[in-house]
Amino acid sequence: MRYAIIGLLLSALAAGTALAVYPSQTITFAGGEAGPVAFSGRHHGQPCSRCHNPQAFPRMQQGAEAITMAAIDEGRLCGSCHNGRQAFASKDNCQRCHQSQ
Ligand code: HEC
Ligand code: HEC
Ligand code: HEC
Secondary structure, eight states: OHHHHHHHHHHHHHTTOOOOOOTTOEEEEOOGGGOOEEEEGGGOOSOHHHHSSTTSOOSSSTTSSOOOHHHHHTTOGGGGTBTTSSBOOSTTOHHHHBTTO
């Protein structure tokens, strides 16, 4: 498993594509009128396929999947965890994601 992940990272590097969201890295989504959302690798150490699968974020490329608050609140995308069980719920915690709020 470890070697498979290393292989994946190496092939991403070899292809010259964007790097993975490593623990030290953060990608920032614009977040519309609610303000920017920082998605940090530090909080998200789950297996890649937990998020990079056909139901959630199929491509390892920021912006590939349109993320809406409606989808999150229905328990899809970020909301498959941010539902008050696996991680804090989306509904009452706007400012934990939208940091300018
Ligand atoms: C908790 C969910 C989650 C996990 C786990 C996860 N990712 Fe991602 N990753 C995302 C999201 C969300 C995006 C942005 C996708 C989009 O906008 O469609 C992303 C984007 C990326 C990108 C593109 C970054 C950029 O700057 O465009 C790469 C490369 C990537 N992930 C690699 C990985 C690898 C390799 C693993 C496993 C070691 C992994 N991800 C685990 C959620 C996750
Ligand atoms: C595989 C499950 C999973 C997915 C999918 C996921 N998260 Fe998380 N997230 C977590 C866990 C677990 C934590 C840390 C535990 C906690 O505080 O509830 C966390 C923490 C965070 C934090 C840290 C907030 C703080 O106050 O410390 C932010 C911000 C965040 N997630 C945003 C997102 C966004 C944005 C997405 C979708 C692009 C996303 N997460 C998708 C599981 C997930
Ligand atoms: C788990 C993290 C998370 C939480 C909690 C969260 N959001 Fe979001 N929100 C996002 C992400 C990711 C996007 C998409 C950003 C992008 O693509 O630019 C988004 C987008 C939005 C948008 C613009 C797009 C749309 O679909 O309307 C609004 C408005 C918004 N959120 C409001 C809220 C409000 C209000 C709350 C609290 C009730 C909230 N958000 C809680 C992550 C979160």
